[in-house]
Amino acid sequence: MSQSAEVQHEVQHYDVVIVGGGLVGTTLACALAVELGEAYRIAVIEAREPSPLPKIDENSVFEPRVSALTQASRQLLTNIGVWPKMMQQRFGLMKTMCVWDADGTGRIQFHGEDLGQSELGFIVENRITVACLFARLNDFSNIELITPASIAELSAPQADGSRLVALDNGRQLRTSLVVGADGAMSKVRDLAAIELQEKAYGQSAIVTTVKTEKPHQHTAWQRFLNSGPLAFLPLRTTAGDDHFCSIVWSLDDEQVDDIMALDDGAFKIALERAFESTLGSVEQVAPRFKFPLRQRHAECYVKEGVALVGDAAHTIHPLAGQGVNLGMLDVAVLTEELKRAQQRELPAGHPSILKRYQRRRRGDNALMMGTMRGFKLLFGEGALPVRWLRNTGMSCLNDLEPLKNRVAANAMGLSGDLPALARPDYFNPSF
DSSP: OEEEEEEEESSEEEEEEOOOOOOOHHHHHHHHHHTTTTTSSSEEEEESSOOOOOOOOOTTTOOOEEEEEEEHHHOOOOOOOOOOOOOSOOEEEOOEEEEEEEESSSSEEGGGGGGTOOOEEEEEEEHHHHHHEEEEEEEEHHHEESOOOOEEOOOOOOOOEEEEEEEESEEEEEEEEEEEOOOOOOHHHHHHOOEEEEEEEEEEEEEEEEESSSSSEEEEEEEEEEETEEEEEEOOTTOOOOOEEEEEEEEEEEHHHHHHHSHHHHHHHHHHHHTTTTSSOOOEEOOOOEEEEEEEEEOOOOETTEOOOOGGGGEEOGGOOOOOHHHHHHHHHHHHHHHHHHHHHTTOOOHHHHHHHHHHHHHHHHHHHHHHHHHHHHOOOOOOOHHHHHHOOOOOOHHHHHHHHHHHHHTTTTSOOGGGSSSTOOOOOOO
16 A cells, blocks of 8 residues: 555546544555455545554553444444454453433443343543554555645536545545545535535533542443433553543533533533532543534435535434444445445446445434434423433333343354355354
């Protein structure tokens, strides 16, 4: 794989051009190389130079941006040869999930062992995942990483259905398929004139890392308050210290600035109170970051010669940690459809292939987004009858083991109609 940011004015040809070298975009590039071999010539356009694998020791601070990866996402990363690299770094195990209502007695717990798994999921710093993906890109001779560079223009479809991609460094690329993996503010989506449905949740999230008095017990804790959910996600140092958690505290917009303005001492007290001191006192707190929460959903995921994946297609409330996992399933399904195109000797951007991708992913993503919005509204309702109903419902579900485990298995990517790359029985004889 070569890296280049030199100005080149001749038009270069690729089968797929992926705009965005973040977690989802680089996963797609690796997945295509594994599944399709060298049949496709792939370009990855990324605005920033990739960072090398971080040197982490027991004193290294945790990056505030982490992802809760489901078993399906782990399986995908395993099947494309990235997970072994990640496991050489640090990560948190999520063996149990405990969710409870701040306004009542409703509580529900999920255990990996009840699903035949040693863990439900994994908490990994984004910088580690992305660095391992870039390291894997180097194994493929048919992938070119073009960085630093950004997309500047996107032509209308040519007579053969291809598109011309003009970069800000002067290079021009011709491709059968442009994939927008460039995040929530996607330039590809805008250049392709794909409309966006957007709703504000009326909340912002505070993200930071804390050290607590008691160990987290490999448990993802989530308390639902009227003002929004508060999650403590388990982290672990290289020395095995289990007293660190990544927190995501969702608050109504009128509250978040007051909490952000607190000094560290006052913030620790407010956090302990909101979390009912479940893990004892908060002993340390890292710098805090705030970001607004909005639901975004592209009205379509595809146009002629263009497809959207990940946050470019959809963003969701973080209360269930499903955002990046939905993007990973986008990748697995799009890869599966492009393999179908290869087998039928169709170009990567053939309309039938892209329509199948959209049909398989947009409905599922819309359902998950609607479910998360419903949870937010349900737990934000303070009326006594609603509080009684949700607490009773949580308690009943917790007692119904088969139903509870079925819900957990679907959420963790252990069941359902999963694409091949996200399944444990995946086999590629060339890999």
